[in-house]
Amino acid sequence: GGELHVALKSGIPSQKIVYAGVGKTEDEIKFALRKKILMFNVESEDELREINRVAGTMKTRAPIALRINPDIDPGTHPYITTGMKKHKFGIPIDLALEYYNLAEKLGNVVVVGVHKHIGSQITKVSPFVDALKRILLLIDALNAEGVSLQYLDVGGGLGISYRDEEPPVPEDLAKNLIPLLKGRNLTLIMEPGRSIVGNAGILVTKTLYLKEGIEKEFIIVDAGMNDLIRPSLYDAYHHIVPVVRTRRNKILCDVVGPICESGDFLAKERELSKLKQGEYLAVMSAGAYGFSMSSNYNSRPRVAEVLVRGKRHFLIRKRETYDDLVRNDRIPSFLK
Template sequence: MTPVSYFPHQNNEMYVEGIAIRDIAKQVQTPFYCYSSSAIEASYQDYQNAFSDQDALICYAVKANSNQAVLTTLAKLGSGADVVSMGEIHRAISAGIPANKIVYSGVAKTQDEITYALSLGIFQFNVESEPELELISKVATSLNTTAAVAFRINPDVCAQTHAKISTGKAENKFGIPISKARLAYKQAAALPGIKVQGVDVHIGSQLTSLAPFKEAYQRIAELVIELRADGHDISVVDVGGGLGITYLDEVIPSKQTYADMVKAQLAHLNCKIILEPGRSLLGNAGTLVSTVVFVKTGEERQFLMLDAGMNDLIRPSMYEAYHQIIAVNKGTKSLKTYDVVGPVCETGDTFAKARAVHESDAGDLIAIMSCGAYGAVMSSSYNTRMLAPEVMVKGEQFAVVRKRPSYEDIINQDVTPDWL
């Protein structure tokens, strides 16, 4: 799916499913996030179909987009959830995802979080360290229950992606080094309240090649065989997420090709497969719609100054991420080169430099594409800017699924002490 598959232009006007973006903007005001329900459903069903001949559970990575409407859409399709906090567990349960389809990842789970997850009966803890394992054992024993666990194994495989979203190298903070895995599993088997059931791996995000996955899964398969020889009953392999999307012209392996590779590397183990897609489900299902405030002519370049800023979409500032930037109404104007920037008081508040966009004037609408994942969830009210609302479209209807707060909502979160 490309960035514009669900946001096509008809007679030069951008649509999402059966609604013109301009019509939504008239009612909601910019900036706002807009999601296609059909795009989310289609991406999920692609995974479902691709893994239909395997014993697989799709656990959506909630961190990619945690809006309740998104989670409810996926819950109704049968999705589980990969969570990294107590808050994400609350969100998943509230959206109707059953606890026995929740896997709990994250490097610093607290006692309260572990207690809550155990009380619900989640499917599995993906354990990141030996101290975490000991705490899970302690909490499970105190509750007279058993925690099903898989160690997250760091296979020391280069994901060939951006350094800030690569998680499977030896220098990364995630997981147990594969060289220490057998010792860690031996420790787990000796602890009370622990049921060793799986192995977990996740090497990074926005992967565009299957080669790193294949290398990691080969190492995991060898490890499973070794662990079984050591007496551990390994019945689950969590292959993580990380399959990329097309932001510009990247060629991404199909979900079927990915599923075939997983089967080729792991089927002989006869394990249940857990997969944790996030970006590849939501990324191209969403856009950030903004309005041109000014067109400014500088000494060396022209600036397209938008009402959306880095507080709304931080990926370009944080990751040097590329997002297509498209005029909502292309009209008959030709392309022109701009630096596309926001209103935040930071030089880093830049979406693109020297980018060709259809010539625009103040008041024109601009769509920043591929924002369904890691957009709204990473936003903030920096500069006391109101969070952009989120809109979901299905067919010819839309709803605001997270409203824009008022300034009073933001300010009233603060408390002035009596002694001031």
């Protein structure tokens, strides 16, 4: 619901919005129906029946696609792999015809499409091709049973270069997928996210202290896992460079934050130019799953966001204050 609200406030037409997610609530379904979104991507039988019920109470019909799990390994981190049998996402492809037949019988939904999304940070074309081939076989089987679809949502997941990856660019993906789609009367929907914004953002952090250890040094900075959780959560690599380049000697170090956990780090065993207190580092490739996954852990206000255009910059989100941390807190009378 929150993402739908933000998208609408950002000026995205509701007819270009697809609602995905395995745990849609009744209020969220009602909100999406009132806003007349393009379609819901349905992930289970219970959800299908719930959308049908809610639409009935509103005397409308909900446009739906079924999210199909094609059981394709995208070769990415297990936490962001979403298209295999063992994952919570989507309807097993072996049961897809059964679910489509059920949906066709329900009175308050309209079957308009099919959806698949096999994971994120995918750095090869072949998983996209393999998954699409399986979905196209399903579409052919549905056509044979008289179920005609309008939309094919191929999902997202195209990776970016964080370190030394060489992911395909959108043109590479198009060259491999378009031949498979020729002659099909389908509207194609794609979900580019990380591939657009991932390398368009950085996290700038200040060096607080330098600490010499027995085996290596620690650079203690003012950004932590609450600001960028990817290294702690996924053991993800982010290139880190000084904001002002120097010719100082290199040191072996961990770049760590101020949070009270050993998992609070931005880099481990990294070779960097020696720094001084007060100097700034740029943590690269922080445009995707950066601020959106940030938190107030350890009662830390979230950072400001600044948009840079050429030589100009614009504050687009204010830095939070200590007052923001307690703004929504309420103390019950018996504790006063």
